[in-house]
Amino acid sequence: MSFGLLTPLFLAGLAALAIPVLVHLVRREERASFAFPSLMFLRSIPVHEHRRRTIRHWWLLILRCLIIALLSLAFAKPFIEWPTDIVGAVSKSRDRVVLLDRSRSMRSGSRWNDALQAAGEAIDALAGGDRAALVLFDYDTLLAQKMTPDRAALRAALSSVQPSDGHTDLMGAIARAGALLEQSDATRREIVLISDFQRSAMASAETAPIAPRIAPGINIIARPITGAVVANAAVAAVKVARKALGAGDAVELTARIVNTSGLPLDDVDLVMEVAGQERERLSLSLAAGESRDASFRLVLAPDEVLPVRLSLSDDALAADNDFHLVVSGPTAIATLLIEDRGAPMEKGLHLQEALRQGDAPGFRITSRFVSQLRESDIDDADVIVINDAPIPSGSLGDRLRGFIESGGGVLVVAGGRTQGAWPNGDEGIVPGQLGAPVTRSESNAARLVRMNTLHPALAAFAGGDGGDLAAAQIFRYRALTGVDEKAVLARYDDESVAVAERVVGHGRVLVVTTT
Template sequence: MSLLTPWFLAGLGLLSVPIIIHLTHRQRSTVTAFPSLMFLRKLPFKTMNRRRIRHPLLFALRCAALALLAIAFARPFFDAMGDVEGEAARDVVLLVDVSASLAYGDRWDAALDSARAVLDGLREGDRVAVASFDEQARERLPLSLDPAAARSALEELSPVDLGTRIEAGLQLAGRILSESDRRTREVVLISDFQRTGWEDGGRVRLPDGVSLRTASVAGEEAANVAVAEAAIRAAGGERVRLVARLANMGDEPVETLPVSLEIAGRTVATLPLDMPPRGAGTVVFEDIALPEGRSRGRLTVPGDGLSIDDVFRFVAAPEAGLRTLILENNRGNEERSLFLERAFGIGDSPRIDASRVSATRIDDDVLAAAGFAVLNDGDLTDAGRSGRLRDWVSEGGGLLIVLGSNTSMDRWSDAGQGLLGGTPGQLVDAGGGRRLSWLDYDHPVFELFSAPRSGDFSGARFHRFWELEPAPGTNVLARFDSGEPALLEHTIGEGRVLVWTSTLDRYWNDLALQPVFLPFVHRLALHATGYREPERWIEAGGVLELAGLVGAAVGGSEWVLVDPGGDRRPLEVGEEPTWIEFPETGFYEVAARDDADRAVTVAVNASITESDLVPVATERVIEAVAGATPAGPAGDGGGTEDGTGDGETDPRRAELWWLLLLAAALVLGVESVLANRWARRRPASALTNA
């Protein structure tokens, strides 16, 4: 028999209470006053007799009740199958964390030592399975009676470059043991218990009857500096500016940390950086000249306990920018496009190169050089120009139509009317001004402004705008406070058309004077063209589609993948899309065997979450997964804790606390009945003695 809470046995000290009561209690008798003695002098008279227990049965009952209560709160239990089966064979799943953070310091050696200690503690007849987990879980050895096979599977493990997901490992361990019919089943979880790997861990539970033991290899303090990101921004001409972001994951400040930039194998510059504890820092490398094409770039810092995040790899290539045409009205008013042109000229992510063209000069050559066009207060009465613009949009171009005073939609050609995506109405003179009262903040154009203090459109006043009734398939993205549409969107073929029913200058509204104007115009351009910043790097474990990666048809060629170690693997190309997984950090190369010019470099880095080494308390894991408070050290690996998988009780044991409480209640009931009865039958001498 064992006790869950043995400290409650200290309550047995309360047995002294009945002894004290019985040895010090005096029988108090009723005092009767006699008038004939009232004038006599009262002399004190004392006698001392040896105390004795007058009612030994009541004394025994009271002591027994207190003893039963103390033992009941100590939670005694014994195995349902008796002590003979206490050494029954077990099924054990050895679950080992192999994520990137286990490479920090000597954590991996400590994890192996803990795993070997578990194997050393196996008894004859015990079965053991070996499983590992990072972002996914894998069974390395099914339940086996062969400890040597388990040791061999354990020695084949090593830390990988992927993140941590403790939940995935526990789910696999639960599935393995759910197929076992043995009475004793347990999971031994060996990990550094990264907090970032347990953010969604409360959703998994082990099967009933499965216990959980944990062995943490996390140290008390872990200093680590990680290179988190590299961003390339245009700096004018062919020059770029590279912004490096770093994170200090330790509790001590970092001073004058040298950060080096390497392009195409050559160190370009090294700059110092200071960072506060648990803080971040930014280093800006100005006026960098990039080689033509795609070059390999690296940001490095001096090595520390975790080397995987001391190097950040990226693909450096000059950004082409977004070619934009501002199609002006036929009257050539230069001021109408001034705010648009200057707004496009500000910003470097991406760079937007805007040029003005008269709307009468719309032809295939002009449109072919652009990815985005703004028809700014122009008209499309000419069917030929309207048709060419529509064809350009259908092939993937992005168009923004800005309606103004020179827009004569009633005279537009049918092709021009089709570009509107709605039925034109009247010009609205709003007098005192309308305001934007509704914006679709879930849409990519306005998503940027959805957070608090990220931009307010309600400050702009609109004095004039055009009515436009949306056609089926046209979405309204913004409305005035009177209900009329302000911004509409629809698609034509592969392209997208946005329609703004007022001007983008100071004539009909003052939006151009608001702080939101610049980011709003940029979001319109990026969304209309479907622009995405080039993939300069991906996280380890990511996947890319071959055709999207090489930007061309993949049929008719044999493709190979060269990993960071130089090993070559052929890629199977069929009718279905070919997906490529990148599990290691480093530079990969995807190339066609018959055309060396079609080779593409992919930079892969570890997830920044692996750099945060702060652990979660193992008690939280046990309580969430097994549903019980840990019972204390288990003695297998130093710092090992234990819990069961069935809430407060384990179906394999029988607990006696409720029987003891019932017995204590019965004893107290009997004691009360006897005490009341004997109190009414006091000896007759009590009156005389008084």
């Protein structure tokens, strides 16, 4: 160990130590003066005075000199030079994260065994004092072994890992490894990235909105895993399209088949199995890197549900050969439409026609006048619409309440004929009390404002994709009072309630105050 100065010229400032010494020597003591009435009677006698200059305040002088000496030394920038063997030992300290890709593509050919070998070599390369961590990644990351200098523990963790069926999130994995090393104080910090660098992973990395943040000084060492060149095809996606066919649906399944290898594929079998039975088989040939669509057709009866499996013949990577899905026939919501016999016929026809436009799902409509309504009609319904008609009471009202509490839905379209004496308290069903009709002139039509498009009932109108309800002109509506503010889904421009909701048991009641 030796001592040195980076700027030794500043030691010339030690000459300033003479300043406090001179100050202490030159300083004169103050003399006392005495008043004397007259000097005229005194004879002048020449006197020779000899004064000795001495330092009296030694501690103050030493303190002043010490301050000047320390300032000069500080500007000279002293340093200590350590022996080279100690520096070499410090510079060799290293923290390493072994980042191992375990995504589905690593199952292909010999890739996984090659990746395990590369990870083992990265662990064995650790020297004394080095540490390492083992991180596995696919679409997520898993810390298999935390940072440790114990190579045996790292080897044990490596021996227990297996490839997964997930896709690859390369950027997320690098960010996780960088976070592990960010707090490290080692001289060398490294990420050993072991992956096949599949094209889809690299493409997603290039289009990632935010690149991973890696602290300065962290080096990424890539270890590409190629394995033997083998042919492989995958069922990448399946698109489902349906058309009405009588009471059922004709369903077309379009599978996207991709050759993920650099070799051509000939006579690859694509099989559709329905409920475990082979239904249809196609033969495909694909050039290197080519993708192709293959279609199958099914006919399903109403409410029929079938499990379907699309599979390719065996190849280098069996994990991407199968695609499972469940296909259902047309489903319809049983809708009970309650109307008043005295209402205009076209009012009910308009509503029924609007419901018939729905196909995902459809509506199976049963229309009843209030006087024809039976308890079995309520029991068979999924949704009940009271379209400008009196609200059922008595035993039918009790059955309707039970229907709602068990999870049913009721829509009350409140026109002039909608009447009912249901309570509005804790035992009530309707969200508020219906009042008298409000009429607006043509020049002062009401408009909908403050619509809660986060509610499922109005979500279709968010962003204007489902139409602009705010542009509709409304000339007549029913007053609805006593509604909790949280239950209001829409209001008119005069702050009157347009749509309100009430939760009853497991079901819901919606009231629309205009027809």
